[in-house]
């Protein structure tokens with residue numbers, strides 16, 4: 482027997498009884514609840530318990546296993562936000578006697594006001610007016626910036642964040658890979674603003690606010706190698722997944738709407754003598770396979786390419802513009818990481834993707850950074866006008 486009590490308002494509870502009957506019951510027992518983003522089965526299981534939730538989930542469900550319940554009993558949920566304020570509360574009546582039931586309740590996250598309340602939440606569970614258990618979960622919605630777009634342009638920035646990921650222990654990787662790319666969150670955000678000002682429409686933006694000490698969003702979590710993996714603490718998984726779900730959503734949306742797009746993955750490098758250089762990373766042309774086959778190599782290294790336009794604006798670019806990727810290799814340190822490899826157009830579901838590694842003094846000097854953001858946005862517009870806005874066959878004479 483399975484009963485649903487649906488309410489037109491924000492929440493409802495499902496009471497699933499494994500047995501009914503008329504035997505005499507002992508006092509109801511209330512097991513401490515667990516959380517999941519998935520609906521429970523009759524045993525309050527069906528999906529592993531979660532304590533950490535990222536920003537792109539639809540809802541958080543609390544699941545309370547009950548035993549020996551009686552018709553007319555009441556179970557109540559009180560959701561307390563990280564500031565200690567009551568966010569939502571609801572009581573439900575048990576519909577019929579049962580030896581075993583699963584009670585559940587939820588709050589919406591994506592697009593709901595709860596999404597703005599990042600931190601540790603508590604849910605108090607009471608039975609017949611008596612408080613029986615308080616359960617906690619971590620909502621990590623303030624750790625990823627996700628902005629919608631209406632251009633075939635996706636800006637990403639995996640290393641510009643500094644925020645601690647609460648309750649998650651730090652990575653143990655060495656080799657300097659715990660340091661973030663200073664000011665790239667600001668640069669990526671401002672590129673979007675400047676492009677919107679230039680074109681009247683905005684690029685998609687996905688940027689990490691979490692620090693690289695906890696999660697490296699430009700790495701895979703599908704490896705056991707501590708030097709290569711995105712995080713050490715499994716509790717970091719929902720945040721890493723949320724970042725990449727947002728990138729995937731932006732790429733899919735841009736492909737569906739425009740058929741093609743450019744993804745610009747914004748990074749910073751601080752190599753010796755490279756302080757004012759911007760490096761291109763495309764795995765030597767691999768991650769822009771579609772662009773080059775569509776528009777010729779000029780779309781990657783010509784004066785109207787993204788890096789070519791930056792060279793025209795006076796920036797030092799490596800590899801130097803005008804040279805085909807098979808003639809001058811990219812610096813292997815900056816030549817393209819997990820993001821461009823995952824979302825690049827060499828993948829069937831990808832778009833053209835470039836890693837942009839900006840020299841440290843261009844990012845940290847306030848005057849240079851202010852100019853840089855405008856110059857990158859202008860280069861994005863030049864590229865867009867030449868290779869995305871119109872079919873490039875008419876704009877690129879080098880195309881066969």
Ligand SMILES: [Zn+2]
Nearest residue numbers: 640662748749
């Ligand atoms: Zn980086």
